Amino acid sequence: MSGWIKLHRSLLDWEWYDDANATRLLIHLLVSANYEPKRWKGVVIPSGSIVLSWDTLSIGCGLTVQQTRTAMAKLTDSGEVTRKVTNKFQTVTLVKWDQMQSDIIDNNNQANRQITDKQQTNNKQTNRQVTTTKEVKNKRSKNYTKDFESCFDFYHEHSVLPKSDKAAAYKYWVKLTADEKNSIRNTLQKFLEINNDEYCVKFRSYLSGKRWEDDLSGKQPKKKPFQPIYNPAIGG
Numbered sequence: 001m002s003g004w005i006k007l008h009r010s011l012l013d014w015e016w017y018d019d020a021n022a023t024r025l026l027i028h029l030l031v032s033a034n035y036e037p038k039r040w041k042g043v044v045i046p047s048g049s050i051v052l053s054w055d056t057l058s059i060g061c062g063l064t065v066q067q068t069r070t071a072m073a074k075l076t077d078s079g080e081v082t083r084k085v086t087n088k089f090q091t092v093t094l095v096k097w098d099q100m101q102s103d104i105i106d107n108n109n110q111a112n113r114q115i116t117d118k119q120q121t122n123n124k125q126t127n128r129q130v131t132t133t134k135e136v137k138n139k140r141s142k143n144y145t146k147d148f149e150s151c152f153d154f155y156h157e158h159s160v161l162p163k164s165d166k167a168a169a170y171k172y173w174v175k176l177t178a179d180e181k182n183s184i185r186n187t188l189q190k191f192l193e194i195n196n197d198e199y200c201v202k203f204r205s206y207l208s209g210k211r212w213e214d215d216l217s218g219k220q221p222k223k224k225p226f227q228p229i230y231n232p233a234i235g236g
Contacts, residue, residue: 005030008100016074021063025071026080028061033094035101048097051089148173151184155203158192165204172207184212194219 007030016022033050040051052060058068072092075081084091144152148170156163176184191206194216201211 003035005035006101014080015078019071019074021067021071022074024063025057025061025068026075028057029075029081029092029094032060033092033097045091046093048101049091049093051091053089144170145173147181147185151188152203155188155192155206159203163202169202169204169207172204176207180210180212187212187214187216190216 007027011017011023011026014023014026029050034045034047037044037046039045045051054065054068057072058065061068063071072081072083076083079095082093082095084093144166151173152166152169173181191211191214195201201209206212
């Protein structure tokens with residue numbers, strides 16, 4: 001059992017406060033009572049109440065059964081508790097529970113609502129962030145230039161390797177000068193005809209390693225010439 005209760009200073013004015021057993025029993029009932037309604041064997045036990053027997057109660061508060069009965073009579077006579085008795089158990093209700101503990105219950109409920117609201121807000125923010133991230137990625141994927149798309153697609157159509165990370169390759173592409181891009185257009189086809197084997201590199205590595213600067217003079221193609229690589233209408 002966890003949580004806490006409010007112990008009011010008015011307890012000092014209670015007529016049986018100087019009776020150790022009666023005070024012990026009252027405090028035991030305060031910390032043991034339901035803080036919210038609960039079902040027990042088909043019966044709803046309201047907040048501020050507890051189902052017990054004399055044996056379990058005496059063990060719980062550390063008194064003998066007779067001491068517990070005597071103390072309970074003092075609590076009942078002074079209006080601190082009411083009892084509903086059956087042949088199997090009794091339900092003890094703290095009369096002032098709502099008056100003394102209601103603000104704690106309200107605070108607990110408010111705290112739970114705040115936690116729930118915060119979790120829902122965080123979930124919504126996370127969902128929005130994920131959605132925004134996807135939208136940004138999709139948007140970026142549509143912002144590749146035509147000359148890059150042409151080179152990337154041609155390279156991997158004729159390469160023995162699977163496609164490389166397009167976004168990573170594009171990061172290198174945008175750093176190239178116009179002259180470097182022209183050099184790639186002019187040498188890429190021959191590079192693939194000569195190097196299209198197990199030693200071939202992915203397009204990202206081709207760009208990062210500036211492989212268009214390789215000296216291909218005197219080397220023979222390992223494959224038949226490809227179709228022309230570029231549409232003259234595509235600019236740099």
